[in-house]
Amino acid sequence: MTNKDEVEWVIRLGDGSSTVLEPEPQPKHVVMRLWDCLKGLAIRFVTRMWMFLKKAWDLGVDDPRKLIHGLKLGVALMFVSLFYYMRPLYDGVGGSAIWAVMTVVLVFEYTVGGTLYKCLNRIFATFLAGFLALGIHWIASHSGHRFEPYIMGISIFVLASATTFSKFIPVVKARFEYGCTIFILTYSLVSLSGYRVDHLLNVAHERVSTIIIGTCLCIITSMFIYPIWAGSELHHLIPRNMDKIAKSLDCCVAYYFGLDDDESMKSLQSYKCALNSKASEETMANFARWEPPHGNFNFRHPWTNYLKIGMSSRRCAYCIETLSSCLDSKNDQVPEPIKTHLESGCMNLCTSSSNLIRELAIVVSTMTRSRKINMAVEDMKNAVLEIQNDLKSLPDLLIQPHEQKDKNKAVSSDIIVMPLIEVIPLVSFASLLIEIASRIEEDMVKTVQELAESAKFKQAEDEVKPKHNQTIDKIVSDEENMTALQRV
Amino acid sequence: MTNKDEVEWVIRLGDGSSTVLEPEPQPKHVVMRLWDCLKGLAIRFVTRMWMFLKKAWDLGVDDPRKLIHGLKLGVALMFVSLFYYMRPLYDGVGGSAIWAVMTVVLVFEYTVGGTLYKCLNRIFATFLAGFLALGIHWIASHSGHRFEPYIMGISIFVLASATTFSKFIPVVKARFEYGCTIFILTYSLVSLSGYRVDHLLNVAHERVSTIIIGTCLCIITSMFIYPIWAGSELHHLIPRNMDKIAKSLDCCVAYYFGLDDDESMKSLQSYKCALNSKASEETMANFARWEPPHGNFNFRHPWTNYLKIGMSSRRCAYCIETLSSCLDSKNDQVPEPIKTHLESGCMNLCTSSSNLIRELAIVVSTMTRSRKINMAVEDMKNAVLEIQNDLKSLPDLLIQPHEQKDKNKAVSSDIIVMPLIEVIPLVSFASLLIEIASRIEEDMVKTVQELAESAKFKQAEDEVKPKHNQTIDKIVSDEENMTALQRV
Numbered sequence: 009m010t011n012k013d014e015v016e017w018v019i020r021l022g023d024g025s026s027t028v029l030e031p032e033p034q035p036k037h038v039v040m041r042l043w044d045c046l047k048g049l050a051i052r053f054v055t056r057m058w059m060f061l062k063k064a065w066d067l068g069v070d071d072p073r074k075l076i077h078g079l080k081l082g083v084a085l086m087f088v089s090l091f092y093y094m095r096p097l098y099d100g101v102g103g104s105a106i107w108a109v110m111t112v113v114l115v116f117e118y119t120v121g122g123t124l125y126k127c128l129n130r131i132f133a134t135f136l137a138g139f140l141a142l143g144i145h146w147i148a149s150h151s152g153h154r155f156e157p158y159i160m161g162i163s164i165f166v167l168a169s170a171t172t173f174s175k176f177i178p179v180v181k182a183r184f185e186y187g188c189t190i191f192i193l194t195y196s197l198v199s200l201s202g203y204r205v206d207h208l209l210n211v212a213h214e215r216v217s218t219i220i221i222g223t224c225l226c227i228i229t230s231m232f233i234y235p236i237w238a239g240s241e242l243h244h245l246i247p248r249n250m251d252k253i254a255k256s257l258d259c260c261v262a263y264y265f266g267l268d269d270d271e272s273m274k275s276l277q278s279y280k281c282a283l284n285s286k287a288s289e290e291t292m293a294n295f296a297r298w299e300p301p302h303g304n305f306n307f308r309h310p311w312t313n314y315l316k317i318g319m320s321s322r323r324c325a326y327c328i329e330t331l332s333s334c335l336d337s338k339n340d341q342v343p344e345p346i347k348t349h350l351e352s353g354c355m356n357l358c359t360s361s362s363n364l365i366r367e368l369a370i371v372v373s374t375m376t377r378s379r380k381i382n383m384a385v386e387d388m389k390n391a392v393l394e395i396q397n398d399l400k401s402l403p404d405l406l407i408q409p410h411e412q413k414d415k416n417k418a419v420s421s422d423i424i425v426m427p428l429i430e431v432i433p434l435v436s437f438a439s440l441l442i443e444i445a446s447r448i449e450e451d452m453v454k455t456v457q458e459l460a461e462s463a464k465f466k467q468a469e470d471e472v473k474p475k476h477n478q479t480i481d482k483i484v485s486d487e488e489n490m491t492a493l494q495r496v
Numbered sequence: 497m498t499n500k501d502e503v504e505w506v507i508r509l510g511d512g513s514s515t516v517l518e519p520e521p522q523p524k525h526v527v528m529r530l531w532d533c534l535k536g537l538a539i540r541f542v543t544r545m546w547m548f549l550k551k552a553w554d555l556g557v558d559d560p561r562k563l564i565h566g567l568k569l570g571v572a573l574m575f576v577s578l579f580y581y582m583r584p585l586y587d588g589v590g591g592s593a594i595w596a597v598m599t600v601v602l603v604f605e606y607t608v609g610g611t612l613y614k615c616l617n618r619i620f621a622t623f624l625a626g627f628l629a630l631g632i633h634w635i636a637s638h639s640g641h642r643f644e645p646y647i648m649g650i651s652i653f654v655l656a657s658a659t660t661f662s663k664f665i666p667v668v669k670a671r672f673e674y675g676c677t678i679f680i681l682t683y684s685l686v687s688l689s690g691y692r693v694d695h696l697l698n699v700a701h702e703r704v705s706t707i708i709i710g711t712c713l714c715i716i717t718s719m720f721i722y723p724i725w726a727g728s729e730l731h732h733l734i735p736r737n738m739d740k741i742a743k744s745l746d747c748c749v750a751y752y753f754g755l756d757d758d759e760s761m762k763s764l765q766s767y768k769c770a771l772n773s774k775a776s777e778e779t780m781a782n783f784a785r786w787e788p789p790h791g792n793f794n795f796r797h798p799w800t801n802y803l804k805i806g807m808s809s810r811r812c813a814y815c816i817e818t819l820s821s822c823l824d825s826k827n828d829q830v831p832e833p834i835k836t837h838l839e840s841g842c843m844n845l846c847t848s849s850s851n852l853i854r855e856l857a858i859v860v861s862t863m864t865r866s867r868k869i870n871m872a873v874e875d876m877k878n879a880v881l882e883i884q885n886d887l888k889s890l891p892d893l894l895i896q897p898h899e900q901k902d903k904n905k906a907v908s909s910d911i912i913v914m915p916l917i918e919v920i921p922l923v924s925f926a927s928l929l930i931e932i933a934s935r936i937e938e939d940m941v942k943t944v945q946e947l948a949e950s951a952k953f954k955q956a957e958d959e960v961k962p963k964h965n966q967t968i969d970k971i972v973s974d975e976e977n978m979t980a981l982q983r984v
Contacts, residue, residue, distance in 0.1 A: 168569055
């Protein structure tokens with residue numbers, strides 16, 4: 009098998025057998041292999057970079073506001089660099105202009121609320137820590153040179169430990185976490201500088217003034233250039249999630265009764281957004297607290313009520329999650345007549361429930377009460393009654409076919425009730441739908457009404473009123489007729 | 497009504513009527529009111545402070561590690577202050593020793609993984625940004641004094657915008673968010689300093705060396721003084737949540753059949769911990785990636801598998817949430833004989849399910865495979881079969897009482913099936929239990945097995961093996977008998 013010009017090496021062993029030594033791979037091969045390896049690595053690297061860039065591009069196209077946020081930070085940083093580039097300002101604020109740059113980089117957040125939270129935390133914590141450090145430095149310097157480092161050291165240790173620990177307390181964590189960090193930082197810096205630098209007040213003054221410059225710049229950029237309000241985000245997220253839940257519910261029931269199309273399978277899973285949005289809802293509500301009045305939102309807009317609505321949406325989503333597992337299997341067991349018997353009831357309940365959810369979502373997003381809500385609740389209650397009646401008449405259906413078959417015989421020995429076990433998946437499907445309806449009525453409607461009251465939502469436009477008046481007129485005239493009749 | 501020694505002022509008006517001037521409230525009253533007001537404020541303040549301190553105290557007693565974390569930061573900060581207090585070191589590292597203090601305050605996190613994540617991000621981002629800034633500064637300084645500020649300004653704008661935008665990409669957000677911030681910060685600082693400071697390399701060198709001092713101190717303190725590993729936390733959180741789910745399931749079923757005590761009502765809600773722990777699980781898994789091997793965890797321990805188990809636990813918790821709403825109402829409607837008929841089946845299924853969950857939790861927490869799992873799965877499957885049989889025999893129970901009553905008559909006209917609607921709550925309760933069992937089998941067992949394989953869990957101790965051998969021996973001897981028989 010070897011070429012004629014290749015040398016073959018054979019080793020003859022002690023026992024008479026011989027072994028052919030395989031020729032070593034040619035150096036050309038090694039180079040080639042190395043080349044292939046490198047080429048593979050390069051291709052992999054380029055592919056990964058390409059994937060990364062594509063992902064970034066998709067993200068930018070999907071939500072351009074994220075790109076705009078990046079540009080805004082760039083603008084703010086450019087502006088603050090001016091303080092450094094322009095000599096007069098530089099000489100004024102001194103080398104600590106660097107603090108302004110740091111402030112911009114560390115404080116600038118995606119939402120206005122986030123930026124304000126960090127700005128205000130930073131300013132107050134810096135002031136508080138600065139004054140405290142100056143005070144303790146004064147005490148320390150008056151208690152003799154020997155004790156000074158001990159006093160400062162112990163005060164740093166105690167304050168840093170206590171502040172770090174207090175970050176674990178939920179209220180502090182939600183509102184002042186960043187402030188705690190800045191407090192420790194400023195206290196350490198000022199008190200350490202106090203030990204070395206003689207013009208301590210200058211240091212404190214410079215740091216505070218540059219921080220104020222930085223924070224002002226951040227607040228202006230984030231509030232006046234294409235602002236993204238945490239409150240508005242929350243205000244849009246909640247009804248969006250509610251719509252998704254309504255869509256999932258529709259798809260789920262349609263799929264169960266075989267009325268689905270390809271598109272519905274995709275939106276079947278959309279309730280999962282509501283399941284996983286707890287953390288972001290809470291962050292937004294926390295940030296929204298710090299925001300000034302904007303758009304339709306007043307100063308003390310009840311953001312916590314949005315969290316309650318979010319919670320009630322999630323409670324519905326839990327049920328839908330359980331409902332969706334009814335779709336996997338067991339579906340085919342259910343006898344067709346029984347399925348047909350309950351189909352219209354289930355479809356009605358599903359339609360009225362999802363309509364109610366959508367109406368509630370409209371109430372939240374338009375901030376306007378709606379008279380349709382009461383009607384939708386009534387519709388849903390009627391649908392529940394209908395499905396309960398269907399379930400009540402189910403036993404007849406379970407027996408009837410056999411009665412008809414054995415018309416001429418005595419029924420006593422021939423009754424074979426259709427096995428209940430086959431009906432159970434459908435029955436539990438229906439009772440899950442009823443449970444969802446009750447959660448919508450008890451939780452979601454209530455929490456939306458609470459929000460409508462505490463946020464003073466606009467009254468519904470009087471589209472229904474004329475009709476209502478007509479009804480009243482009719483009732484009045486009916487009553488007049490009645491009294492006329494009684495008089496007769 | 498006025499006392500004799502009080503003066504009454506009367507104004508006689510133009511129209512002849514008169515008005516008695518009310519005596520003004522005594523100054524003593526105003527002071528008293530102010531005093532009361534102040535006292536109220538003070539009491540409120542003291543009460544709130546007291547509540548806050550009590551909350552903090554409870555938190556510290558509940559989890560002393562949080563207190564220890566605070567003390568650790570204090571220790572690290574004390575140590576780093578030494579660099580500032582001791583003159584030789586201070587002269588060596590210069591005024592930028594302040595960076596070491598900043599590093600400690602900003603980088604020190606609760607878990608080792610969190611600290612390492614921030615440290616490594618900080619070091620790499622500082623290096624990368626420093627070199628990039630030096631490079632671009634070199635280019636800028638060679639392209640003439642006129643273009644220099646423009647090149648630097650544009651580069652800051654572009655890099656800051658791009659880096660801020662890239663923080664929104666999920667992979668970057670999870671692993672390099674802090675690094676991105678530090679990258680922008682360092683790049684701005686170095687390139688701005690480069691424009692003013694002549695000894696740029698010195699600045700860069702000082703900053704890098706102080707940051708390394710700070711990070712090393714942080715890593716040492718967090719890894720060697722009472723370390724809290726994110727990996728261990730995750731490793732304990734997952735089975736703890738599983739146990740809570742098992743407990744909730746037990747309580748739920750016991751409560752439904754009226755076997756509950758006061759204590760069980762409390763632990764009924766404990767499944768909610770599992771519902772809400774998604775965010776913290778993900779954070780811990782992210783931090784755990786950065787941790788070196790410790791305890792039983794190797795370098796590439798499959799932390800993502802823990803997230804999968806967490807997800808499967810949550811899927812069970814969703815079902816239990818739906819199950820728990822069966823407890824609120826409708827419970828009393830179910831006729832007692834039907835309830836008794838299904839009680840043992842439900843209790844068995846619940847016990848076997850919660851046993852299986854507890855076994856799986858033990859597997860996860862001890863990192864040892866268990867032969868009991870297969871037996872527990874079999875138990876659970878048998879319990880499902882049992883309950884399905886109970887459900888199958890339910891129709892007989894629904895009709896029987898009436899057949900017995902009307903023994904002597906023809907049944908045809910007298911069959912009144914017990915209304916199915918009354919049974920539905922119990923039936924859907926049972927089918928939810930079956931659904932939970934199927935989720936445990938399909939999701940939880942599978943994800944735990946995946947973890948066991950990828951983390952190479954220890955084999956079970958051979959407690960069951962002898963029995964197994966006996967069985968094999970028996971089979972062999974049976975086979976021998978068979979062949980003996982065949983031979984005959």
